[in-house]
Amino acid sequence: MKRPEQIVIIGFGPVAASLIEGLLPSVTAGDCELTVISAEKHLAYNRVLLAELAIGAAELEHLLMVDAARLDAAGVNVLLGAQATGVDRARRQVLVRDHEPVSYDRLVFATGARAMIPTLNGLNFDPHADTALPDGVFALRTVDDAQKLQHSLSIGGRILILGGGILGIEAALAIAASGGKPVLVHHGAAPLGRVVDSDGGALLTRCLKDAGVEVISEVKATGISKDEHGFTALSTSTHGEILGGALLISTGVRARTELAEGCGLAVGRGIKTNQFLCADTEQRIYALGDCAEVDGQAPVGLLAPGWAQASWLAQHLSTPTEVPAPDFSASDVLMLKGQGIEVAAAGDVSAGFWDKPELQATVFADPSAGRYLKVVTRDGVVTGFLSIGLPQTSAELVLAYERGNQLPVDRSTLLRLDDPAALDLSSVVPSDEDQLCRCSGATxxxxxxxxxxxxxxxxxxxxxxxxxxxxxxxxxxxxxxxxxxxxxx
CATH class of the missing domain: 1.10.10 (Arc Repressor Mutant, subunit A)
Structure with missing residues (x-):
């Protein structure tokens, strides 16, 4: 009788949860035995909704992405609060602090990413470890972080959010919705500086202020100030000291690669794998999600490609000879919704009206109504767009952008989609293959x-x-x- 294959997963985030779900039929059938090693004490949960947890708009059980009883019934061995300290590839074992080594036939790194901590005076920065932060300073990557934010909200006072990206904005909006006092601090001319132009950025800034978020732009942070109770202010070379009772850092993430690097695997912006997610020459070790640099592509930090990788790898590990070549491509469409703010953007909107003959830039602005649209096309096909306060127009542009469809010659017809008095003028009807959920990739x-x-x-x-x-x-x-x-x- 064939011995069940020993599969070990290091990490237990949303992508690992998806992989486990895909492997459960094989586990139940006795074809493999599955062990999951997680440094966190909680079952896999949805990190996207941590801000909702912090403000009391969601309970932890609503964020959980697996059923503990179902895993137990299937025989999945889950080690919670267990820190993997090394991988012995010669003996095919994972070393775990305060546990016996765990043997594997196939090993999957799903270690995800940690918050990138900026180099500031007063912070002990280590790019390859979880930095010990002072009281009142935290990221928003774990349940513990959410609890720290919740505590800061209960005290009151201003909460500084360092970073003007999508996650920082969403956290600021959640804090404002709970009655808190968020201050969004960032180095650019406007939040989402990589995807907005100057006019769109100005409108977004105003919309955030209207939603209760104080915005301080073009800040060069240099350090933090603290007293015996913890954080008191962000020190800057441009705005002096910005006072606050807490500092939420949202300046990006870095792949957790140190464990893989320690056992001799190649790492770059993530654990390097081929197009089949394989990280070694023996085809025993795999990596996926936020910790993986797949076929030269850096981790994109989105759920959809991670879940696509998990789905493919589950099939590959279960029936390795029957799985088609994978496609893990991800859309670059960015969407922000919250507190009455609707933003969608994709591609490059930097082109001006007269830059190149083959490029056409179309701009509509109605600041008093909180609406702005810029679309750039090449030979009628969308190459970039920014839409604020125009949800129906955004939906039309997303579909046209991802399909490569030509827009109407009269671009003003797009604006009529958001006229409540107009009939449904949508020219692009979603097909079964179009993506509906950008997190899961579901169509x-x-x-x-x-x-x-x-x-x-x-x-x-x-x-x-x-x-x-x-x-x-x-x-x-x-x-x-x-x-x-x-x-x-």
């Missing part, structure tokens, strides 16, 4: 199938195909499909 067809199979709630659709289980931005679309279900039956 309109997959959601429609889930609804057709009897799902009647957003949660049930999520259980079926993971749509709506990430940031929650697609829940309104799922609800629309659920409302149409009786008419389609």
């Amino acid at each position: 309109y067809g997959q959601v429609a199938h889930a609804v057709g199979e009897g799902c009647t709630t957003v949660a049930q659709v999520g259980d079926s195909c993971r749509a709506g289980t990430g940031c929650g931005g697609c829940k309104s679309k799922i609800e629309e499909l659920l409302k149409k279900a009786p008419a389609l039956a």
Whole structure:
């Protein structure tokens, strides 16, 4: 009788949870034995919603992405609060602090990423370890971080958010929604500086201020000040000391690669793998998600490609000779929703009206209504767009951008999509293959199938195909499909 293959996963985040889900049939059938090693004490949870947890808008059980009883019934061995300290590739063992070594036939690194801590006076920075931060200074990557933010909110006072990216903005909006006093501090001319132009950035800044977020731009931070109780101010060379009761750092993430590097695997911006997620020449070790540099592509920090990798790897480990070549490409569309702010952007919007004959730039601005649109096309095809306060126009542009469709010659027709008095003028109807959920990668067809199979709630659709289980931005679309279900039956 063939011995079950020993599969070990290091890390237990959302991507690892997806991989485990895909491997459960093989575990249940006795084809493999699965061990999961997690440094955290919690089962896998949705990190995207940590801000919601911190402000009390969600409970931890609502963030969990696995069923402990189901894993236990299948025989999955989960080691929580267990720190992997090394990998002995010669003996095929993972060394775990305060545990016996764990043997493997196949090893998967799903170690994710840690918050990137900027080099500031007063912070002990280590790029390859979890930096010990002073009281009142934290990132927002773990449940413990969410609890620290919750504590800071209970005290009151200003909470500084260092970083003007999407995660920093979402945290600031969540804090404002809870009645807190967020201060978004960033080095650029406007938040989301990599995707907005000057006019769009100015409008976004105003929208954030209207939502209760103080915005301080073009800041050069140099250090932090603290007293016996912890953080008191952010020191800068441009704005003096910016006072606050806490500092939330949101300046990017760095792949956790030190364990892989320590056992001789190649690392760069992540653990280097080939297109099949394999990190060694013996085809025993794999990496995926935020810790993996797949076929030369840096980790993108999104759930959708990570879940796609997990789905493919589960099939590969279960039936290695029957799985087609993978495609882990990810869309670069950025979407922000919260506190009445609707932003969508993709591609390059830097082109001016007269830059190149083949490029056409179209701009619409209505600052008093909080609306702005810039679209850049090449031969009629969208190469970049920025849309603020125009949700229906955004939806149309996302589909056109990802499909490579030409826009109408009269670009003003796009704006009519957001006129409540106008008829439905949408020229691009989502197909079954179009992506509905950007976190999970679930398509309109997959959601429609889930609804057709009897799902009647957003949660049930999520259980079926993971749509709506990430940031929650697609829940309104799922609800629309659920409302149409009786008419389609």
